[in-house]
Amino acid sequence: MITKGSNLSKPGQNGGKRYTRYVLVGLVVVLVILTTFSHNFTLKDQRSKLFPGLPGFLGGHKHSKKKNVIFFVSDGMGPASMSMARSFQQHTGGFSYDHMLNLDDFLVGSSRTRSSNSLVTDSAAGATAFSCGLKSYNGAIGMHPDGHPCGTVLEAAKLQGYLTGLVVTTRITDATPASFSAHADLRGMEQLIAQQQLGEYELGRMVDLMIGGGRTNFYPNGVQSSPYGIRGSRTDGRDLIKEAIADGWQYVGDRDSFDALSEGKNVELPLLALLADYDIPFDIDRSDSEYPSLKEEAMTAINALSNASKDSDHGFFLLVEGSRIDHAGHLNDPAAQVREVIAYDETFKAVVEFAKQSDVETVIISTSDHETGGLVTARQVSRNYPEYLWYPEVLEKAQQSCEYLARKLIQERRTVSEQSDVALSKFIKDEIFRSGLGIEDYTADDVEEIKSLIDTPGFLMDKLTDMVSVRAQIGWTTHGHSAVDVNIYAYSNRDNSKTHLLEKLGGNHENTEIGQFMGRYLDLDLEKVTHMIENTTHVQETVSSASSKNPFEYIPEFQRELKA
Secondary structure: OOOOOOHHHOOOOHHHHHHHHHHHHHHHHHHHHHHHHHHHOOOHHHHHHHOOOOOOOOOOOOOOOOEEEEEEEOOEOOHHHHHHHHHHHHHHHOOOOOOOOHHHHHEEEEEEOOOOOOOOOOHHHHHHHHHHOOOOOOOOEOEOOOOOEOOOHHHHHHHOOOEEEEEEEEEOOOHHHHHHHOOEOOOOOHHHHHHHHOOOOOOOOOOOEEEEEOHHHHOEOOOOOEOOEOOOOEOOOOOHHHHHHHOOOEEEOOHHHHHOOHHHOOOOOOEEEEOOOOOOOOOOOOOOOOOOOHHHHHHHHHHHHHHHOOOOOOOEEEEEEOOHHHHHHHOOOHHHHHHHHHHHHHHHHHHHHHHHHOOOEEEEEEEOOOEEOOOEOOOOOOOOOOOOOOOHHHHHHOOOOHHHHHHHHHHHHHHOOOOOHHHHHHHHHHHHHHHHHOOOOOOHHHHHHHHHOOOOHHHHHHHHHHHHHHHHOOEOOOOOEEOOOEEEEEEEOOHHHHHHHHHHHOEEEEHHHHHHHHHHHOOOOHHHHHHHOOOOOOOOOOOOOOOOOOOOOOHHHHHHHHHO
16 A cells, blocks of 8 residues: 555655556556456356456446346146156156156245135135235235235336236136236136236236237137137227237237247337137147247247346346146146146246346246145045056056047037948047047947037046046046145245245245245335225126136137137
8 A cells, every 4th residue: 555654655756656657557457357357258157256256347247136036836736746747757758766857956845825715716816815915815816805906016026127027828818917917806807807918007018028828808709800810709899919019019929920039039028929819728739830838938038038128227027827737637637737747847947047047136936826636646446445556657648638639529520420420439439549548448338428428528528537547547536726735946046045035935835925025025015006006997897708716717718619
């Protein structure tokens, strides 16, 4: 240090002044070199090793307090679903008994799932517990149990400067995504939900990106020649897709236009991607040439939101839902559900890999709103003492879901005259039993029963799934939901956040605590948002096809498709 009175600073000694200038110039040069080096060094992990603990431009993060939250919901997936999928993957992949799913490494706790008015929740109340951090009644979409709208994590994050997104495989207006982005008395009010998701309420547009199915609730009933599809459900005559495009939304309506997004690199927010009239097909039925996978949807969203927020002090909040795990549970279809769980598991892995490479502090949480089907990986199929086994190879042989096969059979019956009973029987044996379900040991009674159920799709699907479940020795206790506790999984790419996650989410919790944790982590004021939306319209006189009282909320749409 140069101090007054030292030889270098004595008056008349120019060498001392020159030395001082040299030192100052040298320090500036060193800082410039370090700054340039740290900005251009491409390997983030090496940069942090070279400059440990240094903030900002010296090896730290451009926005040191910037955060991302990616919230996964495995709709309808309970612990037994994980066990079934793990054993299935071990069998089909030829892995040893200690092989685990990707999620298994991130298990931190469990969640209790009841709603405010029932020990058994529905998806709407379950998602509202996550979005608003409070218990509400079955059927509630972003609503307080006393009947007024509650501010959501997504809305509060958007108002605070975060980008927001929804990624699902069901309708984008379905219960889980709706509970984060809309407010309605009942989940069946999907026309109203669609309007709010596009910004038609007090707060304006709160969602920057939506990827999923559900075109039907965005364009008019009776439309037969629309570029978006042919099965509009809206009763008000409005074409919300056309309105959204005029309002500046980038619209994507099929696989080709989704691919043109270049995995999120060619996205202009806001983005509305509606990739199916209703739900995207089960993964077991999904054609890669027609529909993207959940993993493709999620990574496209993450890349788009990351690029759009790269120069911001705030990151993004993204909901990713494995929506159709629940539908497979409602149908008691183990072959479909096991593939849905694995698709979800692969998506979670890809997102964790993204977080590991990200400069932004990122927290990933995964849990379920409830369990569906009362699944158990065992079944007593006779009066004899039960065997201690189940057969994953039976699920491997099944190549289509019962939903797909029921539709296929009904359509085939339309093309076969009543006099062609022999041809219909042959179709059932070859296309439904052998090719579809991988079942060879069917009986003549099975064939006749299937023919007798063609006009009742629900019972037809019951018969098909039970033929698989019995042979696999898989048990189901309900076509609805159960009250079983569900797992919580979590990851963060920062050690301090990892510790915080374990402290706050480790052990057993109410589902509301997960929503409350996300609110605290992002420092959000949900009460303030609640006051802002107190006048939001949350009643729709004409309710769309999904019913909050019908556990098979997607079956009326399935039947409607068959009549189209």
